Amino acid sequence: MSRIRLSRWLVAIPMALLALATVYPLLFTANVAMKTRRDYILDRFSLTDALRWENISTAWNSVGMGRYFVNSLLVVTSSVVLLLLFGSMAGFALSQLRFRGSTALFLGCLAGLFVPFQVIMVPLARIMADGGLIDTYPGLILVYVAQFLPFTVFLMTSYYKTIPPEIIDAARIDGNSVYGVYRRIMLPLGTPALLSVGILNALFCWNDVLMALVMMPSADHRTLMVGVTSLRGQYSDDIPTFASGVLIAAVPVLVVYLFLQRQIADGVAAGSTKG
Amino acid sequence: MPIGNVHPSVRPAQAGRTDGAAGSAPHRGVGRPRRARGLRSERLAPYILVAPAILIIVVMRLYPLLLGVNFSFTGDGDRNGMAVGLDNYLELFRAPLFRTALGNVGLLVLLLPVAVAIPGLLATFIYLRVPGHRVYRGVYFFPAVLSPVIVGGIFNLLLAFDGPLNAALGSVGIGAVDWLGDPDIAMFMVVGVHVWATFGMSLVVFLAGFATLDSALLDAARVDGASLPKVIWHVIIPGLSRTIQFVFVTTMIGMLTSMFGLLYVMTSGGPEGSTYLPEYYIWIQQGQMNRPALASAASTVLFVIMIVVGLLQIKLLKRAAREA
Numbered sequence: 083m084s085r086i087r088l089s090r091w092l093v094a095i096p097m098a099l100l101a102l103a104t105v106y107p108l109l110f111t112a113n114v115a116m117k118t119r120r121d122y123i124l125d126r127f128s129l130t131d132a133l134r135w136e137n138i139s140t141a142w143n144s145v146g147m148g149r150y151f152v153n154s155l156l157v158v159t160s161s162v163v164l165l166l167l168f169g170s171m172a173g174f175a176l177s178q179l180r181f182r183g184s185t186a187l188f189l190g191c192l193a194g195l196f197v198p199f200q201v202i203m204v205p206l207a208r209i210m211a212d213g214g215l216i217d218t219y220p221g222l223i224l225v226y227v228a229q230f231l232p233f234t235v236f237l238m239t240s241y242y243k244t245i246p247p248e249i250i251d252a253a254r255i256d257g258n259s260v261y262g263v264y265r266r267i268m269l270p271l272g273t274p275a276l277l278s279v280g281i282l283n284a285l286f287c288w289n290d291v292l293m294a295l296v297m298m299p300s301a302d303h304r305t306l307m308v309g310v311t312s313l314r315g316q317y318s319d320d321i322p323t324f325a326s327g328v329l330i331a332a333v334p335v336l337v338v339y340l341f342l343q344r345q346i347a348d349g350v351a352a353g354s355t356k357g
Numbered sequence: 358m359p360i361g362n363v364h365p366s367v368r369p370a371q372a373g374r375t376d377g378a379a380g381s382a383p384h385r386g387v388g389r390p391r392r393a394r395g396l397r398s399e400r401l402a403p404y405i406l407v408a409p410a411i412l413i414i415v416v417m418r419l420y421p422l423l424l425g426v427n428f429s430f431t432g433d434g435d436r437n438g439m440a441v442g443l444d445n446y447l448e449l450f451r452a453p454l455f456r457t458a459l460g461n462v463g464l465l466v467l468l469l470p471v472a473v474a475i476p477g478l479l480a481t482f483i484y485l486r487v488p489g490h491r492v493y494r495g496v497y498f499f500p501a502v503l504s505p506v507i508v509g510g511i512f513n514l515l516l517a518f519d520g521p522l523n524a525a526l527g528s529v530g531i532g533a534v535d536w537l538g539d540p541d542i543a544m545f546m547v548v549g550v551h552v553w554a555t556f557g558m559s560l561v562v563f564l565a566g567f568a569t570l571d572s573a574l575l576d577a578a579r580v581d582g583a584s585l586p587k588v589i590w591h592v593i594i595p596g597l598s599r600t601i602q603f604v605f606v607t608t609m610i611g612m613l614t615s616m617f618g619l620l621y622v623m624t625s626g627g628p629e630g631s632t633y634l635p636e637y638y639i640w641i642q643q644g645q646m647n648r649p650a651l652a653s654a655a656s657t658v659l660f661v662i663m664i665v666v667g668l669l670q671i672k673l674l675k676r677a678a679r680e681a
Contacts, residue, residue, distance in 0.1 A: 090485075090486075090487050090488060091488065093482050093487050094487045094488045094489060097479065097482060097487060097489070097493060098489065100479075100497070101492070101493060101496045101497065103553075104496055104497055104499060104500055104553070104557070105496060105499065107511045107512065107515060108503075108511065110511075110514075110515065110521065111510075111511050111514065114514070126520070126521040126524050127521060127524075127525070167409075168409040168410045168413070169410065171406040171407070171409065171410065172406060172407045172409075172410035172411070174406060175402075175403040175404075175406035175407045176407065179402075179403040179406075181400075181403040181404065184403070184407075187407050187411055190411055190414065190415065190419070191410060191411065191414055193414075193418075193419060194414040194418040194419065196663075196664075197418045197419065197421075197422050197660075198610070198613075198614040198663070199614075200614055200617070200635070200636040200639055200640075200656065200659060201422065201425065201656045201657075201659055201660045201663075202418065202421035202422055202424075202425055202656070203639060203640070203643055203652070203656065204425055204428060204639075204643050204649045204650075204652045204653045204656060205421035205422075205424035205425040205428055205653070206417060206421045207643070208424075208649070209416075209417070209420075209421060209424075224413070224417065225417070227413060228413050228414065228416075228417035228418055231410055231413055231414055232414060232418070235410050235414075259398075259399065259402070260399055260402035260403070260406070261402065264406065285502055288504070289502075289503070289504030289505070289506070289507075289618075290504075291504065291505065291506045291617065291618045291621065292617045292618070292621075292636075292640065295621075295640075295644070296640070296643070296644065307504050307506040307507075307618070310506050310507065310510055310622075311506055311621060311622055313510075314510065314513065314622060321514060324510070324514070325514060327510075328507055328510040328511060328514075331504065331506070331507055332503060332504075332507045335502050335503060335504070335507075338502075339499060339502045343495050343498070346498075346502060347494065347495075347498055347561045350558060350561045350562065351561050351562060351564070351565035352565075354562040354565055354566075354600070354603055354604075354607075
């Protein structure tokens with residue numbers, strides 16, 4: 083038994099080092115963001131001697147990170163609301179209702195999972211341009227909804243399959259229409275799945291850069307992630323300000339992760355085991 | 358009237374079939390217009406519920422796929438819209454940057470087993486309860502929630518020629534390395550950063566797989582005194598074959614379709630085009646070079662690569678699972 087114990091400690095040390103390697107880069111960045119340029123050039127590793135917020139406010143104000151932040155918030159919130167609405171509607175119908183063509187429609191939704199954005203970037207940009215939706219908020223929101231809807235429909239369908247049909251029968255006998263069942267029964271019962279899928283979708287949309295770059299060319303429509311990439315060119319010689327911009331973009335995600343770690347990891351796990 | 362029979366075509370899927378389709382005929386015969394309208398709207402309800410999702414997916418995912426393939430056989434610029442046969446593909450396979458991109462895809466395929474084995478081993482250790490196992494899942498998963506842009510930005514800083522990594526190496530007497538500026542090294546750095554940022558995702562998937570593993574088998578193997586490599590080889594790998602297959606395919610797809618942010622921020626495809634991947638090439642041709650038809654051809658090639666690689670992996674892994 084003691085041999086096993088020893089070997090456990092042997093792997094525990096590299097694992098602890100790896101854990102350090104996963105968090106250190108961000109801590110380093112946060113530390114740099116608090117330093118002055120001079121301090122950083124003199125010593126890259128020393129802890130900052132004070133919590134300075136000047137770099138953060140420079141990044142926030144002068145490069146328009148504040149504006150980009152609001153853009154991102156607007157686009158991500160709308161996308162997630164639409165994803166959850168359409169995803170739960172389709173998931174309810176595909177899991178609990180029997181109708182002609184339901185299998186084909188479900189497979190049609192799933193097929194979307196195998197079409198990454200890179201593959202349809204050119205024609206999709208053209209479709210959006212023809213519809214006058216390029217460089218508009220509704221355009222980017224639609225692109226995000228289309229990107230993450232197959233996954234959302236898939237997860238909501240498998241979640242709603244676990245709800246016993248008797249509950250729906252009972253609600254029907256009480257005189258509810260199909261829509262009534264959706265609103266009064268399926269939406270409330272789906273809350274755990276909606277929460278989990280919603281957080282994942284919010285992260286995906288918030289973190290995206292390619293779709294935003296293609297669909298939102300003009301500068302004042304930039305999302306936060308595109309904004310961060312433009313910081314790089316502007317502040318290549320002012321590392322603390324650059325680090326501040328990165329930090330601004332990372333903090334909302336960090337906060338969400340600290341509070342909702344379990345739901346996020348469970349959502350990823352659910353996506354894999356239900357396949 | 359028996360309410361249970363009112364909505365024959367939209368009854369719950371798992372409900373009994375005793376109230377079968379025959380029930381609908383008499384009610385339709387009653388012929389009260391309001392009732393009939395209600396009936397029809399109830400019958401249409403499932404389609405209306407599915408409509409937004411299916412419309413968006415068909416118009417913005419499936420149709421563009423066909424459009425893109427079609428588009429790849431037309432010309433750019435002066436020959437806009439004209440059929441040019443395979444010209445775009447011929448140009449593509451002669452283009453040095455696209456060849457580099459394909460070569461890098463080959464590199465990714467070679468590195469794939471490593472990218473799967475790392476989270477697999479770590480998940481095994483966590484499952485076997487190494488000291489501190491409660492903390493590791495949360496810590497390892499953490500970079501996976503960060504945008505590639507943020508990850509790329511951070512490593513840009515760390516790996517800069519005058520950056521902290523070289524400073525640290527310098528202090529122990531190792532000469533500075535141009536991590537992102539040397540064509541022989543840069544691609545490995547980008548892939549390494551990608552693995553750093555995403556291994557937590559696969560780890561969580563592996564742990565979910567472990568939850569379905571029969572722990573009695575594992576206990577039996579341990580009682581018999583099997584060594585860890587033996588336990589992994591004879592119990593864990595066969596028991597998790599589905600999970601391993603899933604992680605292989607998703608990791609490969611992740612490498613092919615979610616490294617754009619890193620490439621864009623860390624190297625912009627450089628130095629000397631050495632870090633091009635198909636997705637980056639597509640973006641450059643579409644956005645910067647104004648060659649949408651050529652980009653469409655590259656998109657089609659990427660799609661074919663994904664399908665081939667995905668199917669091949671599933672086939673290989675299935676055979677391996679049978680032989681194990």
